[in-house]
Amino acid sequence: MFCWITPIIFFDLIVTSPPYADSRAKTYGGISPDEYVAWFLPKSKQFLRVLKPTGTFILNIKEKVVAAERHTYVLELILALREQGWLWTEEFIWHKRNCHPGKWPNRFRDAWERCLQFNKTKKFRMFQESVMVPMGSWAKTRLKHLGKNDVVRFDSQVGSGFGKNIANWVGRDKAYPSNVLHLATETDNRNHSATFPRALPEWFIKLFTQEGDWVLDPFAGSGTTCAVAQRLHRNTVGIDVKREYVELAEEKTRSVEIVLLDPKPATNKKYAKKQTRRVH
Amino acid sequence: MFCWITPIIFFDLIVTSPPYADSRAKTYGGISPDEYVAWFLPKSKQFLRVLKPTGTFILNIKEKVVAAERHTYVLELILALREQGWLWTEEFIWHKRNCHPGKWPNRFRDAWERCLQFNKTKKFRMFQESVMVPMGSWAKTRLKHLGKNDVVRFDSQVGSGFGKNIANWVGRDKAYPSNVLHLATETDNRNHSATFPRALPEWFIKLFTQEGDWVLDPFAGSGTTCAVAQRLHRNTVGIDVKREYVELAEEKTRSVEIVLLDPKPATNKKYAKKQTRRVH
């Protein structure tokens, strides 16, 4: 049931939601905010190694409030990752529509998280058509009623710019999204503490990979990313230090390779050799 | 018409949208991204001086793309402002629903900007009730004009998720805000290039000040902040280096004190003494 694997450079996408600082203390040991960057960098160094040159690394994270202030470890992590060789390509905003309720004297509900995009090179793969959203009805209506007037206008307004647009929109019912994602959190994560909606990894998997590509979630948790990737016909590898999560993930997935790291391994710095467990 | 003023510590709120790096080059000289922090810090040092201990400083800013990467000057600015003594209390997201169009091979449209909240102490003034009523005039307007088409349109936009909120607001007096603001940019047709929607400063003015309080916009531009503050019965001071903007702001406001700095002053580091122009 246990075997050795030697990772090679083959991942097209790494998408993960690592434990946030001081949160999930009981499961991950509770990394303090001040130590977070130092804790993360050795791991991201390995991500850099196993990611294809055209691949993408998506990091879902949000800084917590410490002493009434937003802590700066995420900012420092971004700067440190650039030092490590990553390109900070983009920052997507995940707007949580149904964020945690509550009221505080000098703070509102936190309704967003960062989805940081890092790349190895400027020429990374991206499949924008895969995540197009339905267009606003104004355009649909416009196109539906696109009669002689519009055609005439287009013909008469050569070079005006707007007529040209109409022409481009004909037969199109979808538009490209922006870098703000509106997704609701899910509550059906039974035992895993992090609420990671399926739609979030799904969006990035569709955007940055094709069928048959390889997707890695190095903080697999309950295996949401792996399950979603599998459903989208991508190959996946999930890693987690907690056996419970691996077993939880087994229920969700079939034939997914779940790597179980020894929580306190003597030689875990040797990434090429580690204790693994093959499921099924 | 010109006079000397000696600023004292009396501002309850500083809310501003400074020129972004490399933008508004023709009007502000186009600060390069690499120089931005050094350019900003002397100014924020004065903000720190003239802000009440219980006051708030709101900074609307967004980093630009340089060489296919997000530039890090905003991150560095946050860290530098903390070094200067500011508390980084919160980061609000301004979601621009009508962001600039365009399509690029490996990037989506940029639909959000940062509204960074800084304070001098943990005990700052905040009036949450003021923004709990229909979330500002933008929501009122939307609800007022909410016809059948709007409902259909918003419901049909899968990617936005905005329709649900709209529907929830109908018939409800109060909505609990989060730290994500949904505001559209305004086209003012004026000469000022930055589109700073009135609802943005309005929201923060309501949240952090009461009637009679003092509001400062050190990059006043066309004076939107001052005009809004005035309408809300707050005292305002606007500062800008461009005389045209001061004159533009005069049309918008009455009895607002607009400070016109010499564009290339010999002793502009002496903040306490500067050439000013009193309007009316």
Place this chain on the structure above:
DNA sequence: AGCTCTTATGAATCATTGA
């Protein structure tokens, strides 16, 4: 007045061209 339809345009970004 309320609804539909029309139109301009915005802190954008990238590839290309020209100095």
Place this chain on the structure above:
DNA sequence: GTCAATGATTCATAAGAGC
């Protein structure tokens, strides 16, 4: 070669016109 200027791309909104 490096840097600056130009063109192409494209969607949500407000304001205005028309019924």
